[in-house]
Amino acid sequence: MTTTTTAKKRDTDGRFKKASNGTTSNANLGVIAGAATAGAAIGMLAMLGRKAAVQAPSALAADWAAALALEHKAVLKIFDALEATESRNTTKRSILLAQMKHALAKHDVEEGNVIYPALREAGRTEEADHLTKDHGYIKQYLYELENMPKDNPEFLTKLRRFRADIEKHMTEEETELFPSLRAQLSDEKNKALAAAMNKEGFKVA
Template identity: 30%
Template structure:
């Protein structure tokens, strides 16, 4: 969840972790509980990552990067599509014929988003911000991920200040549900 380093290092490590989970999903030959556990794992990681980016990364992009509003709006739209897919996956049985196409669509959306961030947003942010600012953002991202929800909430606000106020409460409820059900523990 928290890896250390500046915001770019932190988020790129998250990207590699999600890619690793996707590889494990692609290697599976059947559904069942193992696939559900991997879907839960990738959902938890993606939701935490997205919430943290929405709370701190995109406001910094808006403030410091030329054309930052356009960039942040595009990234938020990407997050919205991914969160809708995560909600659908959460409600789909692993043996349902819709599961595989939903997973593929999720993997495609996330891959395109990661490529865009790593090739466009991160280099622009690196040029616009000092090393100290990037380190500070990394710390904020790590704290936000620790408090973030673990389940998709597509209707939740995705911009400050509302997301900073509501996400910790949703995160607390999600983590309590996860504890009771054992979700995310395998």
């Protein structure tokens, strides 16, 4: 009986080399690439889901003015939570302030990129400029609170001044400017504004 043996080549260290035509290596690379693609897809879906959840209350509102009023109420709830903190609650204050900053940033994009231009287009430039100026002061308040030590005795004092000013701005929008603009525009234009506003909000949600 003749036994056939396959000669194995050794590498420079004297170890046997493993015969391979590259199939196993390519298969492993394919598995890794597939897993990476799947992971990226899952991450993208998770991000889109989070954005949809954040924008949902506004998107489901009756119209753009109602949606913005809901966002106002959500911000005021954050004010409530902040005002209930004590000076030792520095971490909680930082977290709530970050939430408020994000909510107001999204709100600013929606109003600044869609609603205020619509006011100007409707011939109400002075009102649009006034509201835009208010947004500048809102950003100033956020900057000052963010850079102030969270246990500073003046933190709540400044926060309450901020609330008083932003509530005045919100009331003016909700009771005067937005209802009158909505009444001035056609149903079709109001629907278009709502769609455009939600599109802008989704980008930064």
